[in-house]
Structure formats: structure tokens, C-alpha cells
Amino acid sequence: MKIIALLENSVTDGGGFNQTLSAIHQMQRICKNRFEFEVFTTRPANLAILAALDINAQLFSIGLFAKNLSMVAAMPWWQWIQYRMKRSFVMAFEKALIRQKADLIYFVGPSFLMLPLQKLNYLSTVWDLCHRDTPEFPEVRHFSEFHVRESLFQKTLAPSVLIITDSAMSKENISRRYGIDQDRILSIPFSPSPLLEERYAAGTPEVLARYRIESGYFFYPAQFWSHKNHMRILDALLILQREDWRPVMVFTGGDMGNRKTVEEFIMHNGLTDQVKILGFIPPEDMRGLYSGARAVVMPSYFGPTNLPPLEAWIMGKPLIYSTTGREQAGDAAILFDPDEAKELANALKLTRDDQLCADLIEKGRKRLQEIEVCRNIGEEKLLDRLIQFEKRCRCWGGGKE
Secondary structure: OEEEEEEOOOHHHOHHHHHHHHHHHHHHHHHOOOOEEEEEEOOOOHHHHHHHOOOOEEEOOOOHHHHHHHHHHOOHHHHHHHHHHOOOOOOHHHHHHHHOOOOEEEEOOOOHHHOOOOOOEEEEEOOOOHHHHOOOOHHHOHHHHHHHHHHHHHHHOOOOOEEEEOOHHHHHHHHHHHOOOHHHEEEOOOOOOHHHOHHHOOOHHHHHHHOOOOOOEEEEEOOEOHHHOHHHHHHHHHHHHHOOOOOOEEEEOOEOOOHHHHHHHHHHOOOOOOEEEOOOOOHHHHHHHHHOEEEEEEOOOOOOOOHHHHHHHHOOOOEEEEHHHHHHHOOOOEEEOOOOHHHHHHHHHHOOOHHHHHHHHHHHHHHHHHHHHHHHHHHHHHHHHHHHHHHHHHHHOOOOO
């Protein structure tokens, strides 16, 4: 049986890109010596990154016309025509995948390319349902984003052979909100980015010198979306200023529309000496930035899981985390209400206790081990489902022993 993973993300997507890399790496490991596995990416720049991770990939070009046509294929009237004619009108990109002798397509993130598939089966991935959890944020509301996301999930989840998500909470929400049987949803926890490994990274002194920062700062690696809640960190810093403590905060991540708001607040409130905005950081520099940090801060409203907590633990750093991530964090973080700057300010002050930080680092190490056990169980279940699909696939002439 041949499985093809389709990677549409760009490295500038930050955590989303890193998670897709981890998912591909995981599937490659699961398929080894059992199934044929290939990776197609729609972005030429991804080829070098995948090659560095020993993942062979091919460029798979999909034009704008084909992407727009995929939306048409999801229309009820188009589906009705095919049903009445008893004929499947297969789009060009699906024909290309069929020519590659694919039996199963693995979408490592939400994708509109699932919509027009007529013959090929697929695995879908759901990172979160935050448009349902917190619909007030612009990134899940403006330009009909809420309705687009909702329509995509409604149309693509039910036909999936299997839905892969990252937590028990997400599994429950998918089942409840979209009427999917829980045995068709598999929870496999996130993995830290493989690009964080030392062999892919620049040295810490080199990285800190490059960005002209000194070690001992608080670190928040997140793109500038409003839900990332940079503003609560700034509010907390102002509280600490009044208590005569001025810790340094380092922000990294691309601008997704909210950086100007953050920068203006920094300028108007006298925080320019305390807050360093580095922007998008190439993957090879992230390990050095984690290494130089006093602690990692994660105030995001979206969850229930995120990548930076895993990366904080693997780098041996204390974690300060929004209560949104309670399921993921367990007891390995200082939790705070993401609406309350005073709670965050108090959490930052707690990191001055060396013993508390040492305890948090040890709890983070144990939490990683617990998550690894859950991940291994999830991977075994995924392999079982793939073997089951292979057997069924042979009933219509696909797959192979």
C-alpha cells in the first residue's frame, strides 16, 4: 500500500509548519518496512528542509485554478450531478496522485484539496477548533473565516478514513460538534519540532550575538495573531515596572496582522528597553533562543495544546502557561488566567525562586515522558488502522501485501 503525505505549509507558518514536519516524520517511522510512503509538497522551499531531515519529497504543483475548482467540487449541485450520472469527474490533481499509485492521502493539516477527492481515500488532521471555542478573535471571524472553517470541517471530516488530532479534549470536541464516532478519531500528542535538535541548530552564543540579546530573558515564540495574547504580557510588564522590576521579554514570530498593535503599545507605554521583537526566526536559531531564556511564556487563548510548551520542557526551561493548556501542561507549568495580567505578573515573579524553577524543569521532563507514552500508544493504534485499511483496500484492487 502506498501512502502520500501532502505538505502545503510554509516554514514561515511557524508552529503549524513544525507540527506538520513532526507528523510527516512520525508517519515515515510508522510506515518503515511496512508501507510505501512518499511526501509531496506544494512549496519548492520545503524540499531542502525535508531533505535535511532525511525525508525524500517531490514538488507537487497545484495552480490557483485547481484550488478554486476544488471549492466548486464541494457544491451540493455538483455532487448531485455526479450522483445522477453515476460518474465521478476526477480533478487533475487527483489524477496526478492516482498516477503515482497512491492508495491513501495523508493531509497533515486542514486542506481544501480534500473537498474534490472522488476516488482516493484520505486521512485528515485537526489541530484545533478554536473558531468554535473563541469566535470573537479576528483571525477566526473576519472575511468569513469562521464560516469557511466550519464548512471545511463539515464537508471533509465525515468522509475521512481516520481523523488525527492532538488531545483527548480535541477528540471529544470533534465528536460532539461534528457527529463523528470517537473510534474514527485518533488522538496523538504533538511532538517537539525535529528542527530543534542540536545537529540542526546554530550555537547559543552565536545566536544571542546575532540578535544582540543577553541571556536571562523571558521568551515567547509565537506569530503575531491577536489570540496569541502578547498584550497580556505587556500589561504584566507594566505591573512589574510599578514594583521596580524590569525583566526583558523576547518575542519571535511573523506578523499575521497584529504586530503593529503590539509595537504601538510598547512605544506608548515606555517598554522599548524591555521588549525585543525579533520577527520571523529561521529554524536553526530557535534552539539558541530557547537556551538563552530564563523561562518560556505561553499566554495564548487557543489550545488545548501548543508546541512551545513541549520545546520548553525539552530544552529544560520553566514554563508559564495559560490555563487554556491545562490538559497539556499537567503540573509542569505555572498556570494563569489569560485574561488576568496580575496573575501573569505574579507567575513571572515566581521564576526568581531557583528551587521552584528546578522543580518545574524536572516536572517538565517527566511530563514529556508521559506524553511520549501516550504518543507511542497513539502510533500503535494508527498502525493498526493502516493495516486494517490495507486489507479493505485490496477488496477494490488497491493496496498490496
